[in-house]
Amino acid sequence: MYFTHAITRLPADSVASGLTTANIGAPDPERTRQQFRNYVDILLGLGLTVTTLPPAADYPDAHFVEDTAVMMPELAIITHPGAPSRRGEVDTIAPVVSRFRHTVRMSSNAHMDGGDVLMIDKRFFIGLTSRTDEAGIREFAAAVEKFGYSVTAIEVGAGLHLKSIVNYVGRNTVILSEDSADHPAFRGFNQIVLAKEEEYAGNTLWINDTLITPSGYPDTLKKLKTLGLPIIETDTSEIRKMDGGLTCMSLRF
Numbered sequence: 001m002y003f004t005h006a007i008t009r010l011p012a013d014s015v016a017s018g019l020t021t022a023n024i025g026a027p028d029p030e031r032t033r034q035q036f037r038n039y040v041d042i043l044l045g046l047g048l049t050v051t052t053l054p055p056a057a058d059y060p061d062a063h064f065v066e067d068t069a070v071m072m073p074e075l076a077i078i079t080h081p082g083a084p085s086r087r088g089e090v091d092t093i094a095p096v097v098s099r100f101r102h103t104v105r106m107s108s109n110a111h112m113d114g115g116d117v118l119m120i121d122k123r124f125f126i127g128l129t130s131r132t133d134e135a136g137i138r139e140f141a142a143a144v145e146k147f148g149y150s151v152t153a154i155e156v157g158a159g160l161h162l163k164s165i166v167n168y169v170g171r172n173t174v175i176l177s178e179d180s181a182d183h184p185a186f187r188g189f190n191q192i193v194l195a196k197e198e199e200y201a202g203n204t205l206w207i208n209d210t211l212i213t214p215s216g217y218p219d220t221l222k223k224l225k226t227l228g229l230p231i232i233e234t235d236t237s238e239i240r241k242m243d244g245g246l247t248c249m250s251l252r253f
C-alpha cells in the first residue's frame, strides 16, 4: 500500500459543537485550523497530492473525513456513520471520492465509521463499537471479499474507534493498547504496546514508511524510534478535545 493522495476538510467555526467524550475543554476554531494546516503541510511534505474541501458548518465533525469512507485500490465504500449527527457528511464526501474510485454506498440498515477500519495489506480489521455494527461489517465484507480481502471483526471495549487504540506502523508492527495486545487477531504482528497514560498516541499515522505521531507522548516516541523509520511529531491537542487524532483527518489512497 503506497499513498499518493489525501482528501481533507478544513475544520468549521462550529468545531466545538461536535461530538466528544474527552472532557478536556472546548477547542478553539483557529487553533484547530492551525493544527489541521500543519497536518496538511506534513502530508504535502511527504509528497501526497492533497484535496482540501471547504468547511461544512452544519457538520462540526466533518473534518474527521476518515469516518465517511474507506478507500482501497479497487473501490471506495461510502459508510453510513454510526452517529446520527454525522450521517449527512457522506453526501458531501461521496462526489469527491467518486472522482478517484468506483464507490459502493452502505445501506441505512448498517452502520460504520471509517475510524473502525484498519487495513493492513489484504486484511481488514474492523472494530465493533458504538459506531460500527455487525450489519456494517457484513455489508463491508460482501463488497471487499471478492477482491481477495479478509475481514476480521474486533470487539473494542474502550475508546471511540478501533484506530483510536490500534494502528499499523510499518515493518509488520502494530501499535496498540495493553487491552488489545492479547487479541488473537494481532498475534502475527510485532507489537508496540502503549503505556496506559499514553493511549492517545496509539493514533499514529503511517504514510509510506514515515510515521506521524502526536507530540507530547515521550514513552511512545521512544518505542516508535526502535522501528528505525522517520518520525514526524505534530501537536494535535485541539483536535484531541473532540476525540480526534491523526488518522481521522484524512482519507488516504
Ligand code: CIR
Pocket: 018, 019, 020, 061, 064, 066, 067, 083, 086, 114, 115, 116, 160, 161, 163, 164, 242, 243, 244, 245, 247, 248
Ligand atoms: C466523533 O465523535 O465522531 C468525532 N468528534 C471524532 C471522530 C474521530 N474520528 C476518528 O477517530 N476516525
